[in-house]
Amino acid sequence: MRPLTLRRLLWTCGGLSALLLASVVLALKLGAVPISVTDLVLDLGRIALGRANELPSEYRMIVFDLRLPRILLGILVGAALSVAGASFQALLRNPLADPYVLGVSSGAALGSILALIVAPGLALMTPIGAFIGAMATIAGVYFLGRREGQLDSTTLLLGGIICASFFSAIIMFLMTTLAGRDLRGMVFWLMGDLSTPISAGMQWVFTVGLIAATGAIYSTSADLNLLLTGEREATHLGVDVTRVKLVVYVSASLLTALAVSASGAIGYVGLLIPHAVRLIFGSDYRLLIPASALCGAIAIVLADTLARTIVPPTELPVGAMTAMAGAPVFIYLLRRGLR
Amino acid sequence: MSTPNTFAQSSHGTGEKPNSEQTVRLNVEQASYAYSASAQSVPTFTLGMTSFQTREREIVAILGPNASGKSTLLRLIAGTIAPLSGRVELDGEETSRLDVRTRAQRIAMVHQESPAVYPALAGDFVLQGRYPYGRALRFANREDIEIARNALAQVGGEHLAKRTIGELSGGEKQRVILARALAQQPRLILLDEPTLHLDIGAQVELLERLRQLAQENRYTVVVVTHELGLAAEFADQVVLLQHGRCLRVGSPAAVYQKELLEQVFDAPLDVELGPAGRPRVNLRARRGEDIS
Numbered sequence: 001m002r003p004l005t006l007r008r009l010l011w012t013c014g015g016l017s018a019l020l021l022a023s024v025v026l027a028l029k030l031g032a033v034p035i036s037v038t039d040l041v042l043d044l045g046r047i048a049l050g051r052a053n054e055l056p057s058e059y060r061m062i063v064f065d066l067r068l069p070r071i072l073l074g075i076l077v078g079a080a081l082s083v084a085g086a087s088f089q090a091l092l093r094n095p096l097a098d099p100y101v102l103g104v105s106s107g108a109a110l111g112s113i114l115a116l117i118v119a120p121g122l123a124l125m126t127p128i129g130a131f132i133g134a135m136a137t138i139a140g141v142y143f144l145g146r147r148e149g150q151l152d153s154t155t156l157l158l159g160g161i162i163c164a165s166f167f168s169a170i171i172m173f174l175m176t177t178l179a180g181r182d183l184r185g186m187v188f189w190l191m192g193d194l195s196t197p198i199s200a201g202m203q204w205v206f207t208v209g210l211i212a213a214t215g216a217i218y219s220t221s222a223d224l225n226l227l228l229t230g231e232r233e234a235t236h237l238g239v240d241v242t243r244v245k246l247v248v249y250v251s252a253s254l255l256t257a258l259a260v261s262a263s264g265a266i267g268y269v270g271l272l273i274p275h276a277v278r279l280i281f282g283s284d285y286r287l288l289i290p291a292s293a294l295c296g297a298i299a300i301v302l303a304d305t306l307a308r309t310i311v312p313p314t315e316l317p318v319g320a321m322t323a324m325a326g327a328p329v330f331i332y333l334l335r336r337g338l339r
Numbered sequence: 340m341s342t343p344n345t346f347a348q349s350s351h352g353t354g355e356k357p358n359s360e361q362t363v364r365l366n367v368e369q370a371s372y373a374y375s376a377s378a379q380s381v382p383t384f385t386l387g388m389t390s391f392q393t394r395e396r397e398i399v400a401i402l403g404p405n406a407s408g409k410s411t412l413l414r415l416i417a418g419t420i421a422p423l424s425g426r427v428e429l430d431g432e433e434t435s436r437l438d439v440r441t442r443a444q445r446i447a448m449v450h451q452e453s454p455a456v457y458p459a460l461a462g463d464f465v466l467q468g469r470y471p472y473g474r475a476l477r478f479a480n481r482e483d484i485e486i487a488r489n490a491l492a493q494v495g496g497e498h499l500a501k502r503t504i505g506e507l508s509g510g511e512k513q514r515v516i517l518a519r520a521l522a523q524q525p526r527l528i529l530l531d532e533p534t535l536h537l538d539i540g541a542q543v544e545l546l547e548r549l550r551q552l553a554q555e556n557r558y559t560v561v562v563v564t565h566e567l568g569l570a571a572e573f574a575d576q577v578v579l580l581q582h583g584r585c586l587r588v589g590s591p592a593a594v595y596q597k598e599l600l601e602q603v604f605d606a607p608l609d610v611e612l613g614p615a616g617r618p619r620v621n622l623r624a625r626r627g628e629d630i631s
Contacts, residue, residue, distance in 0.1 A: 225467070
């Protein structure tokens with residue numbers, strides 16, 4: 001028997017944090033204006049010492065005003081989506097669950113857009129609208145996926161995909177009629193994109209929301225391990241199933257809402273990352289949640305760097321990159337599950 | 340199988356109650372239940388008043404054909420549903436009023452095998468039985484690992500620890516599920532049709548093991564089954580149900596009457612008394628009789 005120990009947990013998370021730092025440095029370096037790693041490290045050192053004003057100004061603008069905020073946003077979004085995906089997988093007992101596949105991302109996007117239409121002046125309305133949209137969608141998909149009181153895996157996914165395409169159609173309708181064919185906005189909400197910076201105030205809202213929701217989910221991670229063996233069994237082993245499901249449902253919806261209101265509906269991250277983490281580190285949620293958060297951050301930072309640099313000077317939306325990688329994996333998992 | 344009883348029963352040693360052989364462990368007193376679609380509508384299924392009492396080291400078989408209310412009675416005993424009338428008490432406390440954690444420390448449930456979403460090692464699966472004793476993230480301590488290992492040893496499954504649940508045979512899987520229940524260190528073990536997917540050898544082995552464990556670890560065991568023969572051979576007490584009514588409670592010899600069983604199970608059969616005072620049931624084909 002080799003159960004998870006605190007030691008192994010900390011070592012794994014430490015290693016992944018180092019990898020995340022390395023990807024951040026790489027993402028800062030790569031781009032239309034190349035910058036050497038040595039310069040970067042020296043500059044980061046200067047900033048740490050509080051001598052940021054000694055840096056050359058146009059250079060500082062590229063690296064620290066353009067690239068760094070986008071990277072930080074990528075970290076938040078990647079972590080949020082991966083943790084949300086892992087949570088939905090436990091909540092619905094379905095390895096294919098993912099905020100995008102279940103239509104929760106599209107629901108959150110629609111919620112954001114409606115909030116923008118109703119109250120265009122209030123910055124906080126976007127994430128709140130997204131949160132309501134996400135909660136309503138997952139509740140709807142959950143009831144669509146029930147058959148004779150049982151949660152049916154295939155019906156659930158079908159319900160999610162139908163919801164996603166229905167919401168996408170409404171988003172297109174709204175963007176065309178109200179925003180006057182705002183194609184860039186449409187790509188943002190339907191595909192996901194990190195190129196729109198968010199305000200400093202919103203960055204705080206996101207960071208706090210991410211930490212609170214991930215913390216809440218993490219506090220139930222031992223329960224989630226048992227929930228995956230079935231609700232009835234979990235009850236007999238002492239899990240307060242109703243409470244755990246409520247905590248995870250609200251927190252995962254919040255994570256999806258935050259990610260979507262900041263970057264649109266980036267797909268498949270929540271599916272791809274927890275699956276890869278399970279293959280490498282096992283399916284214990286006490287390790288899966290933090291490892292997914294870190295790996296999700298790494299994946300989005302790298303995917304966005306690739307999206308920025310693959311066809312210069314044009315930039316691809318990061319959602320296109322994740323869908324290109326994620327859809328084949330989804331099909332593979334689906335086929336394997338059917339066998 | 341002769342595993343030494345290293346399994347510590349921490350919460351209720353012999354010292355507390357000198358005459359615990361005589362005290363009632365599980366008391367089901369005029370318990371009834373009704374399922375209905377909504378609060379106003381007519382119930383779709385009712386379980387009538389059922390009463391029986393059992394002590395530690397006893398095996399009770401809840402016996403009856405399909406849809407007789409066996410599983411409902413088991414859920415009432417487990418405390419996951421509260422009786423409509425009457426009471427279900429474990430050592431004087433109503434099981435449905437215990438909080439989930441305390442309940443899991445006292446009552447273990449063995450279901451028919453459940454499909455796992457992700458493959459788990461048998462050892463980790465058994466360790467889940469320690470969940471009701473842990474705190475927060477529940478990292479297993481040395482004691483938990485020791486208890487889980489002993490639990491596996493008690494079901495003769497030491498060699499299974501490092502194999503995944505998916506690759507075990509039906510009998511091996513059932514043993515691992517039982518080991519998880521033992522790791523909970525319960526007072527009461529409930530089993531829901533545990534022999535359903537087992538071949539005959541594994542069925543006998545499981546029940547022998549239960550009888551031995553009940554003796555060694557002072558468990559009370561309640562088994563839901565429709566296997567007349569196995570219940571006769573292993574149960575100390577039989578609760579016979581039909582259409583949600585409790586027909587008889589008593590020793591197998593008292594309950595197993597030819598006419599009664601024929602009527603309840605709707606099958607012609609013979610009952611004879613075996614050497615140890617336990618009845619034997621033989622099924623008869625309805626040759627030449629009307630099948631109406």
